[in-house]
Amino acid sequence: VTAGTAVLDRRAWHQTVMGMPVSVHVRGERVDGDVPAAVASLYAELRSVDAVFSTYRDDSEVSRLARGELRRRDCSPDVREVLTLCDLARRRTGGAFDARRRLPDGGTAVDPSGLVKGWATERAARHLARLPGLDWYVCAGGDVVGHVASDARPAWRVGVEDPADRELLVAVLPLRDGGVATSGTAARGDHVWDPDTGRPVRSRLASVTVAGPSLLWADVLATALFVRGVDAAPAVAADGYEVLLVHRDGSVEHLPPG
Amino acid sequence: MRRIVVAAASTVSGLVLVLAYPTSLNRQAAPATALPGSGQSQSATGGAGSGASQSGSTSDGTVTGDAVMTQWGVVQVEVQVSGGKVASARAVQVPDGNPMDQRINSVAVPILEQETVAASSAQIDVVSGATVTSEGYISSLQSALDQAGL
Numbered sequence: 001v002t003a004g005t006a007v008l009d010r011r012a013w014h015q016t017v018m019g020m021p022v023s024v025h026v027r028g029e030r031v032d033g034d035v036p037a038a039v040a041s042l043y044a045e046l047r048s049v050d051a052v053f054s055t056y057r058d059d060s061e062v063s064r065l066a067r068g069e070l071r072r073r074d075c076s077p078d079v080r081e082v083l084t085l086c087d088l089a090r091r092r093t094g095g096a097f098d099a100r101r102r103l104p105d106g107g108t109a110v111d112p113s114g115l116v117k118g119w120a121t122e123r124a125a126r127h128l129a130r131l132p133g134l135d136w137y138v139c140a141g142g143d144v145v146g147h148v149a150s151d152a153r154p155a156w157r158v159g160v161e162d163p164a165d166r167e168l169l170v171a172v173l174p175l176r177d178g179g180v181a182t183s184g185t186a187a188r189g190d191h192v193w194d195p196d197t198g199r200p201v202r203s204r205l206a207s208v209t210v211a212g213p214s215l216l217w218a219d220v221l222a223t224a225l226f227v228r229g230v231d232a233a234p235a236v237a238a239d240g241y242e243v244l245l246v247h248r249d250g251s252v253e254h255l256p257p258g
Numbered sequence: 259m260r261r262i263v264v265a266a267a268s269t270v271s272g273l274v275l276v277l278a279y280p281t282s283l284n285r286q287a288a289p290a291t292a293l294p295g296s297g298q299s300q301s302a303t304g305g306a307g308s309g310a311s312q313s314g315s316t317s318d319g320t321v322t323g324d325a326v327m328t329q330w331g332v333v334q335v336e337v338q339v340s341g342g343k344v345a346s347a348r349a350v351q352v353p354d355g356n357p358m359d360q361r362i363n364s365v366a367v368p369i370l371e372q373e374t375v376a377a378s379s380a381q382i383d384v385v386s387g388a389t390v391t392s393e394g395y396i397s398s399l400q401s402a403l404d405q406a407g408l
Contacts, residue, residue: 025383142387161387172382184388207388 008135008153013039017046018117019056020141023225027135029147038127042138045127049120052078055111066109073255082119089220096224096232107252118181118219121145143181145215146181163206163246170252171209171244179215181254183208183222184246205228206248212241 011031013024024039054060061079064070074081086099099115100108121140128136129147137146137156146156155174160166163184173180184207203226210222221236225243230253233243236256245253 023384137384139384139386142385144384144386146384156383159382159385161385163388169382169385173386175384180386182386182388209386 011035013043015043017043018050018054018140020117021139022046022121022141023139024128025137025139027153028133031134034131035128038131041127042124045124046120046140049078049116049124049166051122052076053082053112053116055113056133062110064111066111082116083110085119085216086110086112086115089224092136093220093224094228094232096228097220115216115220117141118143118179118216122179122215127253143179143215143219145179146175146177148176158211160209160244161207164250170246171254173209173211173242173244175211178211178213179218180209180211181215181219181222182210183219183226203227204248205225206246206250208246209244210236211244212239217241 006031008027009031010025010027012026015022022043024030024042026035027041030036039117051057052061055063055066057063061070061075065072065075065079065166072080075083083099086097089097090099094224097108097114098143101111103109104179111207117140121138121143122145125136125138125147126175128138135148135150135153137144137158137224142161144156144158146158148155155176158173158175159169160171160180160182162170184205185203188203205226208222208225210225211217212218212221218241220240221239221241225233225236225245230245233245233253233255237243238258243253245255245257
């Protein structure tokens with residue numbers, strides 16, 4: 001905080017929601033008042049999203065959709081919105097991001113989980129965004145959306161985890177407004193699936209981090225780059241998103257947004 | 259955790275936080291038991307004072323953080339500050355029987371190298387990585403940041 005700016009107070013919360021750790025950090029001249037209620041609303045919204053979208057819950061709307069018990073047009077507006085975004089993401093990434101899963105019997109099932117996280121986190125963050133003068137970020141399972149209310153205040157500093165050693169960082173990205181998402185196999189083993197083969201991705205990359213105006217799209221683009229490799233990275237950068245590629249040999253390639 | 263943050267200057271506080279974190283890596287036997295979808299709260303709140311540590315200009319010299327009792331033992335870190343940045347760091351106190359020195363170095367060196375990239379402080383606010391499960395979360399830098407309310 002530079003001279004002339006009031007001392008900023010900080011506060012943090014952490015809960016496990018949607019099967020992942022979700023942290024909320026705020027910074028401002030006042031972090032009491034409306035802030036705790038806004039944070040509570042954010043978590044409440046994520047929990048209700050989980051009830052609808054969880055593939056771990058047999059009774060969730062998405063599970064019923066996957067079993068064919070529910071038709072798409074009979075789904076709730078939220079589910080239809082996410083499915084539409086999944087279609088858009090598939091087109092925008094030339095099929096590299098695909099929420100459809102091949103089943104062993106040859107059929108397909110819809111699993112929008114890969115998009116829901118970014119969509120829900122970004123949407124839930126609006127509870128913080130409407131508080132004037134508040135800096136905030138939300139970190140949901142390694143994906144970050146954040147905002148800094150004033151140019152006089154420092155950007156949030158987002159450390160990018162080294163996929164080879166999670167104690168280390170490979171870079172630090174400043175974040176003033178928007179999202180940062182990382183796709184890779186570091187934390188959870190193979191959890192990114194190749195839509196062409198229906199098998200876990202054997203990427204030439206160790207991880208891909210994408211930063212830009214929207215967390216949802218940063219997340220989609222990071223997944224797509226991880227699946228399809230480096231060739232599409234310049235197009236992503238040209239689209240206004242910053243790209244950080246960590247290769248299997250540990251080398252780091254940085255493409256500024258263009 | 260707060261004491262060390264308040265006591266140290268800005269570049270120091272972030273680093274100390276990161277340095278204090280590896281202690282947890284050696285005590286990973288108690289993973290979070292949260293199941294997918296469960297919403298147990300583990301709120302960690304910071305508060306008045308922690309933000310203030312960013313305001314001062316750091317004079318060159320040696321800064322020793324408070325000795326902080328963690329659940330793994332006492333951690334105390336000393337840093338050399340030069341030109342307003344952390345030039346080096348070492349643990350002057352670590353939990354007994356804990357092979358922490360190497361771990362500290364393995365974390366501190368890359369963080370320090372970030373200094374040249376970021377040309378700011380060593381503080382990291384948040385960590386982006388591939389999806390972290392609840393179980394893996396405790397071995398993430400992010401948990402340290404949350405716990406400190408930083």
